[in-house]
Amino acid sequence: MKKTLSRTTLGIAVLFVIVPMLLATPQFALSITHPSSILQKIQEPVDMLIFVSPQYASDAEIATAISSYVSAIKDDLGWNARTVSLKKGNNDFRKIDQIIETYYEIYKIKACMMVGEDTDTALGGDYEYMEKPSTIPWSTAGGEDKYEVSEQGVVCKPYTMDICISLLYPTHNLDYQTKKSHIIFAFEKFSTQRNISCSKDVMVFESSDINTYSKDLYHQLETYGNVYYGEDPTDEEIGMSLSGSYAMYYVHGHSNPSGTRLNADGSGWFSADMVDELDTPFFGADGCYVSGWWSDQSDTDTLNPSIDCLWYGSTIFTSKHVQVMVLGLLSQNGLSYPVSFIENALPELLEGQTLAESMIGDVYLSGDVVFGDPTFHYTI
Numbered sequence: 001m002k003k004t005l006s007r008t009t010l011g012i013a014v015l016f017v018i019v020p021m022l023l024a025t026p027q028f029a030l031s032i033t034h035p036s037s038i039l040q041k042i043q044e045p046v047d048m049l050i051f052v053s054p055q056y057a058s059d060a061e062i063a064t065a066i067s068s069y070v071s072a073i074k075d076d077l078g079w080n081a082r083t084v085s086l087k088k089g090n091n092d093f094r095k096i097d098q099i100i101e102t103y104y105e106i107y108k109i110k111a112c113m114m115v116g117e118d119t120d121t122a123l124g125g126d127y128e129y130m131e132k133p134s135t136i137p138w139s140t141a142g143g144e145d146k147y148e149v150s151e152q153g154v155v156c157k158p159y160t161m162d163i164c165i166s167l168l169y170p171t172h173n174l175d176y177q178t179k180k181s182h183i184i185f186a187f188e189k190f191s192t193q194r195n196i197s198c199s200k201d202v203m204v205f206e207s208s209d210i211n212t213y214s215k216d217l218y219h220q221l222e223t224y225g226n227v228y229y230g231e232d233p234t235d236e237e238i239g240m241s242l243s244g245s246y247a248m249y250y251v252h253g254h255s256n257p258s259g260t261r262l263n264a265d266g267s268g269w270f271s272a273d274m275v276d277e278l279d280t281p282f283f284g285a286d287g288c289y290v291s292g293w294w295s296d297q298s299d300t301d302t303l304n305p306s307i308d309c310l311w312y313g314s315t316i317f318t319s320k321h322v323q324v325m326v327l328g329l330l331s332q333n334g335l336s337y338p339v340s341f342i343e344n345a346l347p348e349l350l351e352g353q354t355l356a357e358s359m360i361g362d363v364y365l366s367g368d369v370v371f372g373d374p375t376f377h378y379t380i
Helices: 035-039 060-077 093-107 176-192 214-223 235-241 272-277 312-317 355-359
Strands: 016-018 031-033 048-052 081-085 111-115 122-127 130-134 164-168 201-206 226-231 248-252 254-256 259-261 269-271 282-286 324-328 369-372
Touching: 048 060, 048 093, 060 081, 060 176, 130 369, 164 312, 164 355, 176 312, 201 214, 201 235, 214 226, 214 248, 226 235, 235 269, 269 272, 272 312, 312 324, 312 369
Parallel strands: 048 081, 048 111, 111 164, 164 369, 201 226, 201 248, 248 282, 282 324
Antiparallel strands: 122 130, 254 259, 259 269, 324 369
């Protein structure tokens, strides 16, 4: 298996199409200029960027849904968000990174949402027909020196998250109208379900053959509420849990993009489509390749469109209740300092901070991926 990723140095003078979102209208206002020039003309601070991929950039109904979301987070958090419309010429993850870092340098933006599965994204791993993205190039400030690319993609090593990146990537092989309706549904959900109280009930299922260290980490959540912890659950126990209501729901086991094996004896399958049955605003899947999708090509050096409708990240478009999910090695540890989502972000998230604010500024060892609303927070 031979894979390479070009690390061509980009020229300084790059033209970008920057599309600031007009907060009171759904239309895009187009300007073609260098990012630093247009940023000097923006008087209000910018807290978040919403990138829209070439496939959806000119869709007026999606623009209207995004505009409503921008207004909702302004009213809720006081955040200002702006939309960047990607064209084919700047749809490259390195060029996207330049735009992000230009805004970060001036405004210290907190989050970016990447809308559209045709957004060029760095590869985080590729095994047979399973692929996973890496958002590390976008979440770290400081250019390409802040991350390392190998034959398998972006290398997971300790890094400080400067910006929370979330993905809204529909399944590629669906027809356009279905993908469009999924995106609009997600933004409507994020706009209208803002006042979410924290019930303090947390469900955790783990497989005993891989929870040597993570078991204690998950039990530390008892400081914040009631943790219902299940080790090696049966299929029946998993099914019974779906009828409950929780502040958070976690699964940790042997995984692929379509689900997680939660029992050391090979049983206890949590399928990705079960996310649709959960009554929780937050879902976390802890395991290998939970942050990825299925590809129609094996072992390539770039991400390919998903061809399977059943993968964890796609359920953000079909779940009625889930506002955000974090997928990856959430309980990764083994170092002398905290390097996992469970250790770093959860305490602040459970105290009412937004997901973005709870994650940025901490050191992480793995490239966990956020799907959904980075402005999600509990009303404490």
